[in-house]
Amino acid sequence: MLDAREVANRVKALQGSVGKSDPADIVSQIETLKKEVAPSEEILRTTKAGILMGKLRQNPNKDIARAATEVVAKWKKAVEQEKAAKKGKASASPAPKPASPAPKPVAAGTKKKFEGDPEKRKFQADGVDVKRTGSSVRDNCIGLIYNGLAYRSTESVDSVLQRAIEVEHAAFKAFNGETKEYKEKIRSLFQNLKVKSNADLGKGVMSGEIVAEKFVQMSSQELMSAEMRKQNALLEEENMKKAQVPMAEKSMSESLECGRCKKRMVAYTQAQTRSADEPMTTFCECMNCRHRWKVSFPPILLSYHTFAPCKAVRAWITDLHFGHVGIILGLCIHVSL
Numbered sequence: 001m002l003d004a005r006e007v008a009n010r011v012k013a014l015q016g017s018v019g020k021s022d023p024a025d026i027v028s029q030i031e032t033l034k035k036e037v038a039p040s041e042e043i044l045r046t047t048k049a050g051i052l053m054g055k056l057r058q059n060p061n062k063d064i065a066r067a068a069t070e071v072v073a074k075w076k077k078a079v080e081q082e083k084a085a086k087k088g089k090a091s092a093s094p095a096p097k098p099a100s101p102a103p104k105p106v107a108a109g110t111k112k113k114f115e116g117d118p119e120k121r122k123f124q125a126d127g128v129d130v131k132r133t134g135s136s137v138r139d140n141c142i143g144l145i146y147n148g149l150a151y152r153s154t155e156s157v158d159s160v161l162q163r164a165i166e167v168e169h170a171a172f173k174a175f176n177g178e179t180k181e182y183k184e185k186i187r188s189l190f191q192n193l194k195v196k197s198n199a200d201l202g203k204g205v206m207s208g209e210i211v212a213e214k215f216v217q218m219s220s221q222e223l224m225s226a227e228m229r230k231q232n233a234l235l236e237e238e239n240m241k242k243a244q245v246p247m248a249e250k251s252m253s254e255s256l257e258c259g260r261c262k263k264r265m266v267a268y269t270q271a272q273t274r275s276a277d278e279p280m281t282t283f284c285e286c287m288n289c290r291h292r293w294k295v296s297f298p299p300i301l302l303s304y305h306t307f308a309p310c311k312a313v314r315a316w317i318t319d320l321h322f323g324h325v326g327i328i329l330g331l332c333i334h335v336s337l
């Protein structure tokens with residue numbers, strides 16, 4: 001086969017011969033090009049072989065015209081094949097090689113809706129084999145995500161497993177393998193999926209609205225249900241209002257004792273600082289010496305009779321009416337404001 005430069009030379013020579021040389025000689029030159037040129041779109045264009053051959057199809061000499069027509073047909077076919085091959089390659093190639101071992105995908109099987117009790121769905125109960133990665137840690141994570149996604153869902157076993165595999169794989173990639181962050185993320189996703197009021201989260205993942213790569217990057221705020229977000233916003237607003245209440249409108253307690261002047265003239269307000277299921281924070285102010293502090297209780301369920309650390313707090317708990325139930329709160333934290 002001729003290289004591009006040689007083809008260009010031959011094309012020039014042929015062009016020079018047309019109308020001057022013997023038609024038989026021209027036909028033989030055309031035949032040579034037909035045999036010796038490996039036709040590609042580029043070579044036919046850059047050497048102008050395509051244009052010349054196209055013109056020669058109209059040559060008054062029938063032998064020349066026929067020879068040229070044959071060559072054009074041959075080249076056209078070759079160029080079309082070249083284009084088709086390129087296109088096939090382009091559509092097959094964009095899947096980048098995964099940087100981590102991809103788990104075995106679920107074979108396209110039955111997509112039958114789940115018909116058992118969706119409350120009790122777990123991969124073990126659904127008869128799902130989560131051994132997909134060769135690593136027991138990763139397989140367990142697939143199982144955990146499966147349990148989260150399947151909970152209260154009627155999606156088919158295969159669909160849920162497929163999504164669980166995608167989520168695990170996305171987390172594996174995003175958090176660089178079986179790291180602490182990877183395990184924490186999987187656990188947090190599972191917990192969020194199990195929140196009853198947060199059913200939209202699992203549905204979003206199952207429908208593909210939330211793709212696995214995005215799911216594993218969502219913040220705890222984003223994972224929360226819209227309802228929970230609204231509640232938290234309301235609480236925050238309420239706290240703002242409470243903080244603005246003048247001291248005169250605050251409740252007074254004679255059971256509370258000021259840590260500084262020991263007088264029992266303490267005003268207090270309560271506020272929930274973070275979310276509804278977290279303990280109250282009580283803001284206190286001594287009306288005598290203006291000492292201010294806050295008290296908050298971590299949610300440790302102990303009897304205050306045994307564990308409340310000081311007399312003032314015991315009195316305070318009784319005074320605020322949520323202590324006498326006995327569901328109290330071992331440690332308390334005094335913070336001076």
Ligand SMILES: [Zn+2]
Nearest residue numbers: 258261286289
């Ligand atoms: Zn005081």
